[in-house]
Each structure stands twice: as structure tokens, then as C-alpha cells.
Amino acid sequence: MVTAVLFVNQATPTTITKFHDMIMNQLPETLPSWEFELGIFLNNKYSKPVNMDPKHIPNRYLYTLQLSYLNDEERGNRMISIINNNKSIVTCVPNSTHIINRLESFTTKRLNYYKDDDEPIKKVDEKSKEEEIVKKDVDVDGDIEMENENENEVKKQIDIVSEEKDLEKENIEIDDDLIMSRYEENSLDEMKRRKKLLKHIQNGCCNNLNAQTNENLELMLVSKLQSLWTLKQTIRGQGGLGYIINVELNDEEKKVKSQEKFRLRTSNCLLHGTFKGFLIEIEHLDQDMEKLEITNELKNMDETESKNRLILRFSRSITMIKSLIDTYKFPSGNLCFNVLSESKLDYLSDLCQQYCDALQF
């Protein structure tokens, strides 16, 4: 998955409503509302080599990013962190009940799923499909409430929603994206990692298994690592909306039109409670490539070959994202699509890097 973040500095209520209207006209699938929080830390200059003056210590920044849509029940306070635009980690607190309950059945099932390329849909059990549908209905309701301020909007949305529901019923049997989208990082690596986490817990490597905990990396930084890092700013994203859209775009290279799928998430960004701008997170959902990659992973393709494919995939996705922005006349702003490491696409840390680049005040 390749992402980019578009930050609209000069956003007005009109630009925002216009954008949502435009998206709605593409008959999107709506996603639950979301929030984010970006913490910016500066290094404490008094932690230094003994003979150096604090004034000569260079500035270094640590970012922590929390995205509410990553923190459903099984993911446990996920937080992405980057230091000095260089090294990244993803942290979590493995909340036991959900993780352990789901993990055992889930991992084995999913691992089998990936081994069996021919019939991926049948391997996923009916139950999770049903769950997905129930969840979606709830989400749609939630969205309607959100829009209550604007009556026209609501009417429009209800129309679209009912249309969409019909569409959904037709699609549900053939479209496994619903399930796929629920497990965003559905790579083989992620599945292995979940299994490892269970072993990690069983071996007594961590203590906090409380499902209601609010502990995360930021709490540790703020409360115990003050000698190293000082929290300077917290940028909050509120009133976030999300869509999945299918659009037809011109593929410049092949000179043909292609059907492309994107996940869009929008949010208002606030610093100390003041509105600073409008953020659009764009994710190109190139499922064919994704599946190809999983197959290649299983085939153990050689390194340079897979690296080349990765670069190719990345540049195509970025072209598609730019084409989407042009075609649908997104509000103008700063588009950030930097990645942390050129040799490897890492969905979460790249996304965090893009948020950091976009939200520089």
C-alpha cells in the first residue's frame, strides 16, 4: 500500500464541504470516523557528552503518531514513532483478552489462507463476513449523525447510503475486500508477527495485559524520559471522515483508462485548539500488486528483483495519486509522499513520516 498526505494550509469551510461533496458524488464506501494525535518532542539539551555546551547540541526531533483507526480492539494502543526522520518503530500494548482470544484461531486461519492462492475467499469464514456487515451498518449510522449540521448533506448522504447498501448486497459474495480492509496489514509478515507476539506474552516478556489500559510510548516519554525528550507540540486531528472510492483514471504510461481504488481519510488539524488546516490522507489500494507481493514472498524471490518491483510499484502508485488529485481537483496544498527508507516500503512508518512532513508549523 502506497500512501501520501495532502495538507491544505489555506482551508476554509467552503473548500472542505466542496471536497466532501465531490467525493460523495463518486458514490464512495464510507469508513468510520477517526482521529489522530501527533506529538513532537525535542531533545533535552542537558543530556550530553560531559565536555559539551548545551548550546552546541543539535536539535533532534522525535515524533509519535497515534491513529485511531489502527487501534481497534486487537491492536492495543498502537503508536508509530520516528526519531530524526531516521529510525522508526511501531509500539503497542498487547491487551490480552482480545489478542489471545483472536490470535490463535485467526493466525492459523490466515496463514492457511495465504498458502492457498487459488481460493482465497472460501478460506475466510462466514462469521467474520457477517461481523463486517454489522460493523458497516453501525458506521454508516455514525456518519449520518456526524453530518447533522448540514441538512442537504444528510439527504444526499441517505440517498447514497441506501444505494450503496444495495450495491453492497450484490457485491458481498464476490468482494473479499471488505474482509481485507479490516485487516489492513494483511501481509504474511504481519501474520507471523501476531503469532510471535502471542509467544512473547506466553514467555512472560511483558506485564501489561490490561485491556483498558491507556499506556503507550508517549506516556513513557512524558513521564519517565524527561531527561532526554521534551514534548513541544501536540497536533490533534478531529472530526475525521473516511471513504473508499473507485475511480477511472488515465494511465499515462499505457495510455489507457484504468479502474483504481483509493482510501481517503480527511481530518481537521488543530494546534492548541486553533484550526491549522485540512489534511487528506490518500492511500492507493493496489490489490493486484499486493497479492503478487504475497505470492512472491512465498516464492522467496531474489532481493534485487523484488526491490525493483517495489520501486516500480511505488512510482506507479504515486502517479495514480497525483492523477487522482488532478482529475478531481483536490484543494491545493502540500503533498507529502516521502518514504523513510528507499529500499523498503513500510506502510506505517512511511505514513508517519508523511504526517510529520505535512504538519510542520
Added chain:
Amino acid sequence: MVQQLSLTTQVERYKIQRLLLTLETLTGNISSPMHKHSVILKPRYPFTPENIPGKVNQIDSYRIRMNRIWEDGYPIKFESIDQIGADIFGESITKPSENINSSIWTLQLSDIPAGGKNSVLIQNIYETTIYQTDDVIGYLDELGYMHETEFWTNGVRFYYGNVILELSHIYILDNKTDAIDVDLNITDGSNTTNITSKLKLLDGSGNCHVKAYVNVGALTDLESVSLGIKQLESLKRELSEIVELHIPDRTVMDSRINSRIANSGSSNN
């Protein structure tokens, strides 16, 4: 943050088998294995704040402990006491490998245990788990930490109510035999021995460390705290025939850098 209530003790080698049997009977379950690799980290540079008169500096710097699964190199089960002298290997943080860098690590940072007249030790532990990374050492370096020491835990766990009971042997790097390790690689030729280092028991007598603890997730959950204390006390009574669980010395459990309490504690020893 977790409040950990705990009691600890040492058990002589010849008593271990008896304790294992007792615990199996008591809990009605067989033990589950526990293999842990722990690294103690300290800040790379000292924290030297300005001393402005009238300004009290309250900021401490702490060591961090990080744990992961000890995956490779333990050929013996904890229960097989006879093999205590056997060769054991572990991947050391001093020889960074892909395995070390991409492991799931849990960072733990703890306050000095609370003083006062409690019947169990109470310690706050802050914790976060690194779920995904490909360069954990690089990140920690940027964070401002470097490794100080490391150890490996080979043991078993029992669950009794809310109480977790851990019996373990602690291993450390066997520095003397580094040269022999290299020889082994040549003859062996396998990948695993290439990156692992030879370990030795911290306590050569084969005595084992016992820790009984309860984790309480919320700071305000006084009910669980008092329940945990009761459960630990009752466990202590039940096991009193074999082992005597007691409160460990809190002053040696202070993880702060330049701590006066810990320093005075160690100078007494």
C-alpha cells in the same frame, strides 16, 4: 502502567524438583516454559542540568530493561536439573543480527518499589512493546540509550489464581570462552552458532530464583491490589513448608542513574 505486587526467594538445587511437584499439585496444571532474553539499557550521555539556585531539579534518568523471547540456543529444559552444566547459547545484543533487530521487544521502566509496611513488594512498571521495526538498536540509539548488560532467563511459569509463579535460572555471557566459540563455528558450520555466544549460569550452584507476582493494570484499582496481596499471602502460607517467600530488598531494585539509595545499598554489600 502496571503495579506489580511480588514476593521472591531462592531455592536450592536439590529442592527444585520437589517444588515443581508441589506447584503442579497446587495449581492442578503442568508448567509452561519461559525463555527470555533481557537487556539493560542506560542513557548514552549523562543528564547534567544547570544548577540554578532556588530551582529544584526533579528529573531523574532511568535504566530501561527490554525483553524478548530467547529463541535459539537453549538445549535443555528447566526441569532437567542434571544438565545444568550443559552448553547453552544465546544471541547477544553486542553482536547485532537481523534477528535481534526485528524481534518483538518490550521496553520496561520501573520506579523504585514503594516503601512502608506492606506484606508484599509493590513496584510501578511502565511498559511499551515494540511490535514492528527493523532496526531496534538504531532506534534506541537515536532515543539516547545504549546497552549496559544483558542476561537470559530459562524457567517455567505456573498460574495460580491471579498469581504468576516463575522459577528460573539466570544466564550471562561467558566471556572467557569466546575464543572456543569461534572454533566451534568452523567445525560446526551452521548458521545458528555463528551468531550465538556461549552462556554460563549466573549462580553456578544451580539454585533457582522464584518470583510470585500479581500485575494490577490500573493505578486506582485498590480492590485488585488488596485481593492480590491476599492471594500472595495465602500462597506464601501454602508453600511455607518448602520455600519461604519474602519481600526483596527494595533499595537494590532502584533503576535510577546515580541513585543515592541504590549506591548506598550496594556499598554495604
